[in-house]
Each structure stands twice: as structure tokens, then as C-alpha cells.
Amino acid sequence: MSPQLLGLLVGSGFGTAFVLANAGEPLPGAVGIALRVLAVLCLAAVVVVGFRGDRRGGTERGGTGRGDARPAWFGPRFGLVVVAEFALIFGGIAALRALDAPQEVNVAWIALIVGLHFVVLARVWKRGAIAVPGVVLSGLGAAGMIMAAASSVEWIPFVSGALSGVTLLAGSLYGAARR
Numbered sequence: 001m002s003p004q005l006l007g008l009l010v011g012s013g014f015g016t017a018f019v020l021a022n023a024g025e026p027l028p029g030a031v032g033i034a035l036r037v038l039a040v041l042c043l044a045a046v047v048v049v050g051f052r053g054d055r056r057g058g059t060e061r062g063g064t065g066r067g068d069a070r071p072a073w074f075g076p077r078f079g080l081v082v083v084a085e086f087a088l089i090f091g092g093i094a095a096l097r098a099l100d101a102p103q104e105v106n107v108a109w110i111a112l113i114v115g116l117h118f119v120v121l122a123r124v125w126k127r128g129a130i131a132v133p134g135v136v137l138s139g140l141g142a143a144g145m146i147m148a149a150a151s152s153v154e155w156i157p158f159v160s161g162a163l164s165g166v167t168l169l170a171g172s173l174y175g176a177a178r179r
Helices: 003-022 029-055 076-098 105-124 128-149 153-177
Strands: none
Touching (some): 003 029, 076 105, 105 128, 128 153
16 A cells, blocks of 8 residues: 555545544534535545555656655654644643633644644645645634634534544545546
8 A cells, every 4th residue: 555545544534533523413413414424435435546546556646847856755754743743632632621611622623733734744745735635624623713712612513523524535535536
């Protein structure tokens, strides 16, 4: 399995988890079920399309054209980004708990940090397209934090959770199709 496919599978897996965990109330029941079914179908599509691309020997299109070598996918810089991401997620959740923030804010914090991790990885891996879902996730996370400050917590799981999951799934499916 190529490193690119592994990344797409991780992204689509977490995207599916975000949707499954956060596509509930206050959404109408049928909408939540439809989102969950679509998330699982999208995950399956990423798996099928991704493995088909690996079998074809496809790596990916759209290099920089500058002849610059791309860094290793899972080297020390990647490790540093992931360690920082986990420290920020769990440290931030602990701080939010200490501040008596509503539990719904946790998903907004997670979306914000995961989005920022993609923005940093786009630079580390020299893959600008990875920054796109990163910026969207960061924005959805920030929106959830603003919603909490405005005492509108009931929609945070949908905005910062389910929509972040949809973003991860869409980005993963797009990446798998382009391989």
C-alpha cells in the first residue's frame, strides 16, 4: 500500500467517524441517517478507488514541475506534527474541561487542531492541495468555538463535527480519484 493511499484511508476513516458520531440531534432523524449512510458509502468508494489506483501503479498527478524532491511521507517532521497535534487536542480538551466549557466544544477544538495539522502537513509534504481541507476544517472548528461563545452549542456537533467529516471524506475521495 502506498503512503498516499494510507493517508487517504486514514482521512476517510476519521471523516466517517466524525459523521457517524455527530450527525444526530438537532438534525431530523432521516437527515442524520442519510448522512451516516452516505459517509459509509463514501468510505467504501475511497477504499475501492484507492486500491484500484494502487494496483494500476498510479502514484499521483500534478507534481510541482520544479523538479524538487518531495520529502518522505512519514519521516521525523511528520512525527513532530502528529505529536504536536495530539498534545494540542488533549491539552486543549483538558483546558476546556477546566473552564467548564460545554462538552460540544470538544469537537470544535478537535476540528480546529486537525485542520491546522493538515495546513502544516501541506508544507511538510509540499502538497498544497492538502491545505484545502485543512483550512475548511479549521474554519468549521473556529465556527464551533464562536457558536459556543454565543451560547449556541446545540449545532456545534453538526457544524464542527459532521461537516468536518464530510470535508475529510470529500477530500479523500477527490485524492483517491486523482491517483
